[in-house]
Amino acid sequence: MVEEPQFTAKGYKLGDPAHGQRKHHAEHAVYVKTLDAAAALIERGFSLWMGSQGKRASLISPESLRIVRAS
Template sequence: MTGKVIRIERTAPRGGIAEEPELGTKGYCLGDPKFGATKHHAENAVFVKSLDEAAELVSEGFSLRMTGKGKRASLVSPKGLRIIRA
């Protein structure tokens, strides 16, 4: 796919509230699929600075930490995400 990533959204947001990637001080947090059931552990987190980098890793099977208003952040698998490009 081509074009700059303008948004990554959860296809089925919890409670119908829009969710977006959580941007922390280290950047966007992703879970590496090679860690299987422990990919959500802090020591296995992968951080990137841009949505373009996050989208690239999601396309390689990484899960992305998503959050919405009043929602606790959670790791969402690639099949539950939609990448919107300009």
């Protein structure tokens, strides 16, 4: 099953590493409008909420993500 970044009405949802074990709480969510902006934050240690149809979204650590840019 392929998971994709969660896009909400506010944008792509990320977890801020500054909040440690509480980064998954809604009040600590950071939203960006583009995948490029999300990728820049992931490179700085932010986690990304990802999910797939029929599956609840989960917070994925930056170490488990692979960023692929078009060349």
